Amino acid sequence: MKKILTAFIFSVLIMALVGEAILFRYLYLKEEERETAKAETVMEMESIIKQMEEDEKEVEIEENENGYLVLVDELPVYAESDISVNTESSPLIVLKRGEEVTLSNEGNPYSLIQYGETGIGYVWSDCIRSKRECGQFTVTRDVIVIDAGHQEKGNSEKEPIGPGETKTKDKTASGTQGKATEVLEYELTLDIALQVEEMLKDDYTVIMVRRTSDVNISNKERAMLANNIKAKVFVRIHADGSENPEARGAMAICNTPNSKYENVRANYEQNRKLSECVIDAYTKETDIKKNDIRESDDYAGINWCSVPVTIIEMGFMTNREEDKLMQDTEFQQKMAKGIATGIKNYIKSLQIE
Ligand SMILES: [Zn+2]
Structure with a gap:
């Protein structure tokens, strides 16, 4: 005016x-x-x-470039000393959906922002978007977190496999590899994850754990992201490997009903349901053999979760046939569609209950 x-x-x-x-x-x-x-x-x-x-x-363009909006209901802002190291620690502040912040230094996966009059701190980069790109993104919608399993370089540093646990595992395993195509698991998981995002983003707020492979994000950290931003669904995309070249088929993984980690034990029913929805829709869409759902308390990426979570193992990269199939462009569309449909079916089932 x-x-x-x-x-x-x-x-x-x-x-x-x-x-x-x-x-x-x-x-x-x-x-x-x-x-x-x-x-x-x-x-x-x-x-x-x-x-x-x-x-x-x-002047108007400059203003737009600096203005970023928060996409999720709750976005914790951390001090520099807390990012990557301890995202369980108290945030400096929790920003609300639609709040405007200024991007000071874009990083992957954390960016430095300014908020309010004088506040500065770090947030998960994918949870803010420039005003120009925003469009409908700040409308209240369910938040789905998609984790493309692994990353370019595994991280052999150790972290506890669950809250209060002394048993540890590598922060990020390096994943399996295509027997025929030699494609690495982290490449396949990112390809599919980005296609799943494309299929869901018109109806949901989709937050990606990673959009590139040159990141260093531990399994616990991936889970903490989903917890901290109060995801409705957290889907971790992986592919399987075996010493037996004949092994084939897809499966979903969730915790057992007796898990000693209270946060996941409380979500057993939902995690099982989400696993069923995703594996059913996925195998129906792709015709890949459906293996039993695995219940295990050995996965850090599940044990740290306090929101509904599943891991989908899309097929065996160590099976030459499935490996080649999973690199076919048209087939990948089916894989992504299967996962997206499974997620939608799960969210619909919540509305019916
Ligand atoms: Zn994997």
């Missing part, structure tokens, strides 16, 4: 100036000189106005 008013006052002022200049020259110059002078004055004024308009546009 203020801008429109300023523009109006400026326009009036310029019109007055143009008028005065024309009048002045009309009174004191010869007739042929008058016409040239008039044209020159108008041109000068036009170029000034044009320049002013361009300046204004630039």
Whole structure:
């Protein structure tokens, strides 16, 4: 509003100036000189106005680039000393969906932001989006977190496999590899995860654990992200490997009903249900053999979760046939569609209950 008013006052002022200049020259110059002078004055004024308009546009673009909106209901902001190390620690503040922040330094997976008048801290980069790209993203919708399993370089540092646990495992295992295609598991999981996102993003707020492979995010950290932003569903995408080249088929994994980790034990029914929804829709869409759901308390990525979680093992990369099939572009569309449909079916089942 203020801008429109300023523009109006400026326009009036310029019109007055143009008028005065024309009048002045009309009174004191010869007739042929008058016409040239008039044209020159108008041109000068036009170029000034044009320049002013361009300046204004630039200012608007700059404002948009700095403005970012929070996409999820709860977004914890951490001090630098807490990111990656201990996302269980208390955040500096929890931002709400739709709040505006300024991006100071974009990082992967954490970015430095400014919030409020003077606050600064780190947030999960995928949970904020520039205002220009935002569109419908801040509308209240269910949050789905998709984890493309593994990453380019495994991390052999250890972390506890569950809350309060002394038993440890590698922070991120390096994953399996295609027997025929030599494609690595982290490449396949990211390909499929991005296609699943594409299929869900019009109806849900989809947050990705990773969009690139050059990251270092532990299994616990992936789970903590889903917990901290209160995901409705957390789906971890993997592919299987075996020493037996004949082994084939897909399966889903959840915890046992007797898990010693209270946070997942409480969610057993939901985790089992989510696993069933995803594996059923996936095998129906792809015709890949359906193996039994595995119940295990040995997965850090499940044990740390306090939101509904499943792991989908999409097929055996160590089986030459399944490996090749999973690299077929059209087949990948079916794989992604199966997972997306499974997630939708699970969310629908919650609404019926
Ligand atoms: Zn895996």
